[in-house]
Every structure is written in C-alpha cells, then in structure tokens.
Amino acid sequence: MRPFLLSLATAVLLALAALCPAPALAQGAAEILTANRALIEKPTRAKIAPVIAALAESGDPLAATVLAAWAEKGLGLRKADGAFFLIDRSGDGWALRGLDGADAGMAARSDIMELRPNAGVRGLIATALVQFTLSDPDPARRAGAVESIARDPSADHLEPLRASLETEADPALLSQKARLERLLTLRFDPDPAARVAAIEGFGADLGLDLRAALNPLLATTRMAFAGDPPEGANVARMLVPGRDLTGGEAYDLLVAAGMAPARLTVEEARAALLANIVDGAVGGVPVADLGTQAARERAYTALETAGTVPQAATDAEVEAAIAAHRFAEVYAEPDAAVTTAAKAALDAIGMKVGAMQAADLALDAVSLASIYFLAAIGLAITFGVMRVINMAHGEFIMMGAYTGYVVQLFIADYTLSILVALPLAFAVTFAAGVAMERLVIRHLYKRPLETLLATFGISIALQQIAKNVFGTQARPLTAPAWLDGALTFNDVVSISYIRIAIFVLALVFLLFFLWLMRRTRLGLEVRAVTQNPSMAASMGINPDRINMLTFGLGSGIAGIAGVAIGLYAKVTSELGSDYIVQSFMTVVVGGVGNIWGTLAGAALIGVLQKGIEWLNPSNTLAAQTYMILFIILFIQFRPRGIIALKGRAAGD
C-alpha cells in the first residue's frame, strides 16, 4: 500500500509542480535555483519536491552536478547577491566554482551560506539523481546505479528505470535493466494486471533476486477476527486453534489485538498473592497451603471477588474467547490476484529449486564419497588385500597433510608446493609404512587382533608426536589460487574446484589401483602372496618383500590422500582419527578385498550422510550418528559388505 501511495503522491506533486508558476519547464538549472531561492535556503521535504523534480526534468546537463553537489553539502549561496556556486572548503574560506564548473575565485567564510539539506531532502535528491546515473555516459556508473537499485529497490526507482531503458545502448546492461524493471514492476507497479503479468513473465526462474522480490508479496500476519474476516482482507488461510496454532498462541493474538484481557502469568499471580498477604493468609487461604497451583488459583479468585486484584482470564474464559473468534493468516499485500500469481510462481520455482537442490546434493554426496574413497583406498590395500588392520592409517593421512604444510613453509608458490608435496608425502608415508611393517606388523601376521592393538599404540604415539612438534592449533594448507572459487551452474547448483580436484584425484587413484593390481608384475605377486604365501614363495616370489612393498604402497597413498584432505579441512593432529572409523566402515561396508566394493562403500556412505544432513540440515553430528547406526544395521544384513568375495579368494 505504502509504495503505491508514495508514487501517487509523487505524481500529484509533479502535477503541482507543472502548475506552479515559478519553475516553468525547459528552464536552465541556474534559473530554477534562482527562482526558488527562498525554498532552497530552508527546504522542507514537502515543499522542495517540485523544485527537485523541475531540476531533474529540466534537461539541463548541469542539473545532475547541481543536485549531486547539493546533496553532499557542496552547494553554496552568496549572501550578497543570491548567486549559487559549487563550493569547496579551502583554508578559512570557500573556493567557488560556477555551476558550469568554471573557477569563480575565493570567498570569505561569512559571505557564503552553505546549503545543508536534511535527510528527507537528501533522499528526494538521491531519487532524482538515479535517473541521471541510469543514463550516465559511463557504463560503469550505469551498472553501479542498477546494482544499487537492485540492492535496495523502492517504488520511486521504477519510473526513472523505465525511462532509461529506451536510451540504453549496452546490450548486457540493457538486459540487466529490463530484468530489474520487471522485478520492480511486480512489486511496485500501481496496476495489478501489470504486476501479475510481470510475475508470470518470469516463469520458474531460479534467480535469488526473483525469490527475494516474490517473498515479501506473500508475507502474512496472523490476525484474530470476531466473525468472518472482513471483505477487503486478502486471507491466505484460516487457522484452526489446536491444529494450525496452539491455544496459547491464539489467545496471545486476541490479547495483542485488545480483544481479550491478558492471561495471568505465574509470576504475576505470585506477585499479586505476595502483595496481599493479610495475617498469614491470602484471600482466606493460609500461606503455608499455597504450595500447589490449585490453592493459588483459589486464593487469587478470592482476591478477584474482593476486588483487590484485576480480573484475569481463567482457563475456561480463555477457551471461550478462543472459541468465539476466528483466526486467519492475512497477506500484507491487498490484491488477491497478485498473491495468487506470486504463490503459483513461487511454487513452480520451489519445484524447480527442489530438483536443483537434489542435483546439488548429489554433487555434494559425490564429493564426500570421493573424500571417503581417498581416505579409504590405502586401507583397501593394507586391510582389503593384505588383511592387516592398520589403525595408524589415519595418522599416515595426518603425516601426509603435515608434509604438505611443511613444504608450503619452504616453497611460497602454492601450485609448485602442492606439486612437490604430493610425491614427498608419498615418500614420507611410504617410508613410515615400510618401517612399521618391518618392525611391528611382520611379527603379528598370525595375530590380527594384536596387529590392531599394536597399530593403535603406534597411532597414539604418532598423534602425540605430531601434537608436540606442530602444536595443537590447526595449521593451514593453502590451495593454489586456481583451485579457489566454485563451478557455478546457477544460484542453487555449484561445486567448489577443490572438491572437483579431490574427485579427479580419487578417480586417478581408482584407475591406478586397478592398473597396479591387474596389469603389473607387482600386482600379480601381491595377489599370489595374499592367496597363498607358501605357494607364492615356492614360485620364487619373496613374500616378505611383497608384503613390505604392499604395505608401503597403501601407506603412501594415505599420505597423498592426506595432502588432498588437508586442502579441504584444517590440518590438526586429530585429522586422521576423524577419518579412521569412517575409512574402516567404507572398506567393511563395501566388502573387504575388492576395490569396487570400497568404491560402492564410499558412495553409500557419502550419499547416506548427505541425505541425512538434508533431512536435518542443522545438525551434522546427528547425521554422522545416524549414518553409523545405519552401517551397523547394514552389516547385520550383509556381513561381508556390498560386494562379497566368493570362492577361494574369500580366504575362509
């Protein structure tokens, strides 16, 4: 309603301005100023409007300069002859320029009256200026004006914007302006038909700006009515107490509308009772008995009857009041046609946004799955192929991440440092893995539970060493600039380049693993040693060497995964333990001993976690909880994982 009134008022004022004798059209800016000198000296918002409008419509190129200077207190009036100047403070006096910008010498402080428009007048000037900036010869300023209107649209901008459409030469800017014009139309145009047309013209557009423009149209307030809602009210829906809103909320509406007395709160009742203790009793009820709500209500009712306290609604009265009234959600927008069209448009957008969100969610899930896959692929080798439980796997991931951090300390260029860090992290964790296999795991191949324990011990020690060396605070591992930002499809679907990089890395590892296990001599020997070490040894394979290399390889891949994960998460000494349980889950759920199983496990866990997060977006902790519960249940039904090995390869 308000914007409409405003534009109406503006229109009336414009008409008045045209009728006024003083500022005739087609005058120069200087003449208008001189003619309205008295008004300009002491401007009020109401009276100055025609003058500003006249300036704006004068067609004089100086008008924009004058208005801008005026708004910024850069316009002065020489007291002696009433001439206007652009003024700049200069030492003790003013440096004067004529309205056309020509230097006009200096003036003493006291000779010039600085014009100081108040906030209301400045607002009018700013609106008038919009049309100048919208048609400014400089495209950058025009774009700036369009942006500023889009940020803070109002009804006043509609007319200047429409006017500037015709003269716009830049096609990109023209389409921006046209879109903005439609957005303003659907909100502020006085003609409902034009608004509906504008709304329908957008269709299921996904732009955030459109939703931002449509949503205020559908803003509702809850209201209480004695009977049916009045004729003019644009009712969104009726509310039934008990179903759509609680009795308490309904009564609060009545109280807020002044249609019922306020309900007594426990504190007020308590204060009233306390204030009326007479001889150790309130309203005839002894104080010692006031330990129950019922007794307190009795006492208060007695006080009410005696007239010492104000009447307050009892529960029965509240119910009666609620039953006697009707409640509805009413649109702030009065025109039903507009709200219907807006609602239809928003619903259509909602459908499309939902589909897009599903796509976005799928992208998120894929990227999470690739992170889990990266974290788990080393395990797929050590645990899946060799059946060695390595609880220090997470710490190898952490070592890789810290290697990346240390490399960045020495190499400032982020691209180069990442390129150095990847092989270096592999080397470091490969060495650590080989050392661990030689020193510890070799002795425990027959005792899997104790491998688990011993590697736990190593994990505890490694984590604490990292804490001692690097401190407890998170260390940054910065991605190169070309990985910053995101690949944006529209306002809903986007994915950051780092996640794409991690996805690609996961894919590379998958192919590498397949190639290694199926196409190389090492892979053949690894498979042979895993299936039957003594037979492999009889064939001239050295099982010790193969075990060592395989374990080192698994650990080295964990190190590379660490660099990738470090780019995405903060590097702390707990980085690895955050992933270890999920990594084992990935391998176990997928099916031990099969890389496709690990892939399926990672995909399942990624999709599952994102799906649960989507159902309950505020709470990622809960998502993880439910995901783990789901996995525990899943293992009940497929104890050997999604892809179970069969036959001799299964081992047992």
Added chain:
Amino acid sequence: MTRQTFVERSFLAKNPSVLWFILILALFTLGVTVLSEAYGVAFLSTSFVKTLGKTLCLCLVALAMDLIWGYAGILSLGHMAFFALGGYGLGMWLMYARTEEIVVAALAQGGLPATPEEVRQGIAVQIFGVVGASEFPPIWAFAHSFWAQMALVVLVPGGLALVFGWLAFRSRVTGVYLSILTQAMTLALALYLFQNDSGLRGNNGLSGLQNLPGLGDVSQDALSVWFFWASAFALGAGYVLLAWVVSGKFGSVIRAIRDDEQRVRFLGYSVEGYKLFVFTLTAVIAAIAGALYYPQAGIINPAELAPIASIYLAVWVAIGGRGRLYGAVIGAAFVSLLSSWFTGGRAPSVPLGFYTVNWVDWWLVLLGLSFVAVTLFAPKGMGGLFDLWAGVRSPDRKGAALGPDDGALMEREAKE
C-alpha cells in the same frame, strides 16, 4: 562327601588367587582409611584418595574387559561407552536431586511455598539453561527417583549391549570386524551426546556430581573415603563374581570359544548365547564401575566416551596381562596411576641437552610405544611375571601353534 574333599573342591580352594586378592584389597582399603584426612592421620590428601577410588573403578572395568577380551576373545572397543553411560545414569539423579535442593532453598526465600511446577521449572532452567532449553527432555523422566535411576544405570547399558550384541553375534561378526563395529557404536554414541539437543547438556556434560544430595554437611574428606570403600567393595565383589564365572564349566566354554569358535559350535554349544551373556554381563559391570567413578570425578562429558578411551582400556588389560583377572587389575592400576603421575606434571623432565623431554607431552608417546613393545615381546603382560615367579612355563610344543586355529599363538611367538 567328607568335609575335607568339599574344601578341596570348593571354588576358593581351586582359586587361591581370589583369597590373596581379597586380602590385599582389604589391607589396602584399611591402609588408605587410616591414612586419610577424614578417618586417620591425614597423610593422604582428599584428592589423592579420590584418585585411588577412581583407580579402583577403572580396575573394575578392566576386569570386565578382561572377561570379554582375555577370556572370551572378543576385543570390544565399546566398554568405556557402557562405563560412561553408567556415569550418566547416576549423574542425572545426582544433578537433579542436587539442583532440586538449591532451587527449593531459593524458592523458599520467595515468601510463598513453592508449587511442584515451579520447582520443576526451576530445576529445568538451572540444568538446561546452558544449552538454551528450559524443558525437561523425556529421558529425564525418572531423574527424580534414585531407585529408578539406579535401575537405569544397569538397564540402559545392559539393554544396549544386549541389542547390539544380539545383532552383531547373530550375523557372525567376529574378530577385528567386531572390534571396528563396537568402535563405531562408541563413536556414534559420543557424537550423539555431543549434540546440545541430546537432552544430556551436549558437550557441557553433567557437573557438580561430587556433591551428594542430602549430605551437604558431610565434608568431601569423608565422602571421598565413603566412595573409596564403595569402589573397593564393588571391585572385590566383581572380582569374586568374575573369578567364579570363569572357574567353572562356563569359563571353560568361553575360553574354548576364544580358541576355536567353530569347534565349540559343532560340539553343540550355543556360541552366540555365551558371547551375548558375557558381553551384556561385562557391560553391566562396566556401567556400575562408571556409576561409582563419576561422582568421584565430579564431572562427565561426552569426551569420556570417545573411542580412544576404550582403546586405553584395552591397553591397560594388555599391559597387565590378558586372561588372568589379577592381570587386568594390575594393568589398570599401574598404567592409570602412572599416567596421572606423568600427566600431572610431577614427573621430572629429562634434559637431553638439545631438547628437554617434558613428560606431560611425551607420556602418551611412551605409553603407545610400550604398548607396541608389550604386544610384540610380552603377550602375557605384567601378569606373566607371576608365571616366572611360580615357575609356570608354556609347554614345549616344538614351535607348533599353541591353539588349533590360524590365529593362535605360535610357540615361538609366545616365547619372544
């Protein structure tokens, strides 16, 4: 049957270590009482008495761990979760009742006697204000009743263990898979409790548990000794119970399950039933230990049931010596006391010239590595020392496996 043979065949006669254990525990309890501030010569500070009392609780949960891991061969990484659940169970009552006292006292200043609604509202605001709630979550329905909450201390962890164990054992999840699964359960529980809307105050946990309701005028000096007695009694009772459980036929069966599950199943035993019983029993014992532990610690929060806590439990038992009850007690007492000595900053730093080894920072490294060393070189743990002393040696099997399956210890390994 003559009296003589009855004594010879009785449980205690077959297990002299139980008598020794009870005797040592009793002497220890007596000694601590005499040296305490409340009832003796004040040689031991109250906080140290509390530390000793907590250590006894840890010994009790280590006993439970020994039964499930050392005897039944199930490496559970979830028993500290049951321990913490027990602590939460009792902690809820302690916090409720204590807050109730405070709220009632505060409302009594108000001039009118408080209504039950006001009291309940006051308690709820006091307890849950910190997580921005003022209503009691449904799981606090029994918090006002000591006996109901005590029952929950046993029923919740026991029920959880029963359901989880049933699901896991039924689908024949064994070995390392079961370990990982229990660890996942612990992690899920911890993550759940970390949420503010879990109803248990999120990561603030429950606090002020050292104050017993109704006993405001009893000093902490006396309370610490009372809890010490209770912990000592629980440990003694738990030891006797578990010693009895493992000494009879039941003990033989679960040891047999550890050594060769398939063979026991083929012999007609319900392996799953035995495992489930042991899992649930040990969960309940762990919960009772937790219920005694946290009033002495004063505070419980979800960090207590992080997966790492259960791993430390396994570390204690492994260092003490699996498969013998006193080994678990020795391991838990030794490692946890040593741990608090090292991390308490009282251990002297070791200057190496170029670097000073500060034990607060390096203790965990030492613990982790010594754990690796114990696993590699002394699978029998500290309890193995008793074998040396008593002259018990492993039979010479010419290097063959000690047990029938692939996972059994080779004799060569056992000797290493």
